[in-house]
Amino acid sequence: DSGVTQTPKHLITATGQRVTLRCSPRSGDLSVYWYQQSLDQGLQFLIQYYNGEERAKGNILERFSAQQFPDLHSELNLSSLELGDSALYFCASSVGGNGYNEQFFGPGTRLTVL
């Protein structure tokens, strides 16, 4: 157990819908990262928050957004869902906000868009 929790574990929804994925970082970690894992693209970095502020942005679609709340948990919102959004979404957390910090990964949320 990494100490990072993600809910829900599985999510099945239809095209055009909107979903919210939730992540709670390890106690004491200020950074939260979101990654998408799909068969064709592999593991891709989406976005990072550090202590409530957006720190870095990767290949995140405009239909996707995220935020980090004062209690440091984070939510990833996916809207106007398409079939291609079906993937495993991982959250990771680290103590600091730079590349020297080990990222601890959660178990992931498997999203299926039908």
Add this chain to the structure above:
Amino acid sequence: AQSVSQHNHHVILSEAASLELGCNYSYGGTVNLFWYVQYPGQHLQLLLKYFSGDPLVKGIKGFEAEFIKSKFSFNLRKPSVQWSDTAEYFCAVNVRQAGTALIFGKGTTLSVSS
């Protein structure tokens, strides 16, 4: 485009065989390098990391990796694999000047037969 390549998609070994998994990256700047492992049904875990200094780094469970700067490589090795090493292995790179994101390779599935 910047990328991380893992040459082997699927490696099958018998117990006690030696393992080497290749990883090459295409960034010209200073990098931090990581190997993560994902055991069946579990979250991603850090095996080892390299930031600077001795290019031969030792990680958990008898794994080691060697950073060869001239070859842009960070290959993972283990002299004698066990059945319990069956997992998916991911090489990841953080480009220090580019921020905090981890860029992952597509992963190598290792199957060890007893």
